[in-house]
Amino acid sequence: MMELSSSIANPDVNSNRSRKKRRKIGESDQNQPQPTGVDVLRWRTQDEQQIYSSKLLEALRQVRRRNEAPSPAVAGRTVRETADKVLAVAAKGKTRWSRAILTGRLSLRLRQINKKHKRAKVVAAGDIRPKKPATKKRLPPLQRKARVLGRLVPGCRKLSFPNLLEEATDYIAALEMQVRAMSVLTGLLNGAGVGLPANPDRLGSEQS
Numbered sequence: 276m277m278e279l280s281s282s283i284a285n286p287d288v289n290s291n292r293s294r295k296k297r298r299k300i301g302e303s304d305q306n307q308p309q310p311t312g313v314d315v316l317r318w319r320t321q322d323e324q325q326i327y328s329s330k331l332l333e334a335l336r337q338v339r340r341r342n343e344a345p346s347p348a349v350a351g352r353t354v355r356e357t358a359d360k361v362l363a364v365a366a367k368g369k370t371r372w373s374r375a376i377l378t379g380r381l382s383l384r385l386r387q388i389n390k391k392h393k394r395a396k397v398v399a400a401g402d403i404r405p406k407k408p409a410t411k412k413r414l415p416p417l418q419r420k421a422r423v424l425g426r427l428v429p430g431c432r433k434l435s436f437p438n439l440l441e442e443a444t445d446y447i448a449a450l451e452m453q454v455r456a457m458s459v460l461t462g463l464l465n466g467a468g469v470g471l472p473a474n475p476d477r478l479g480s481e482q483s
Contacts (some may be wrong), residue, residue, distance in 0.1 A: 318448040323365070328456040331361045362453050371438075372446045375430025 317323050334357050345353065359376050366373035414422070424443055425432040431442050 315445055315448045318445075318452040324452050324456050327361065327365050327452065328460060330365070331358055331456065332460065334361050358453060358457060362449055366445075366449065370445050371431055371434070371442050372429045379429065 335354065338353055338357055342349070342353070363373040363376035368374050368377065421436055421439060422432075425434060425439055428439070428443050428446050431439050434442065
């Protein structure tokens, strides 16, 4: 009863105590690590590599059925595009670079259409004076490097620097896994001779 009466008589003491509790709760929340939307460690697991290898092998089989005898240049480009597309599908669209790869073909087609329209407008307009090149301001070294990095990671040219680093870290880890999987697949193809291995389960045994 005495404590209850004193707390009622001194409301300022209660408010100070509640403020201290709020501060402690806020400080503990800030000290905890903030979750990120990118899981880099999953690209380093054996299961993820085996799943990617099996899907890549199946995709290459489908591509080979459509193109029986492609030229070496076309075959190399097709394998690279197929490997990147399967990698983007493995990322499940959770990253910006994977969504950019999946929508890359559509964007390329739209750019080609826009170029044709621009050329048609230039021909219709007749004589057009060339524009003077605008003077470019020299960026600081860090911004120049960030711009180059944004060009290397698909779909990340206009990202902020922290988001760019997050996307680049995940993209590099995914590419490392892709290289490991394709190295194993290349060894299987060389060992089997001409053609793709008929059993995708061999990928798991080779990787282990």
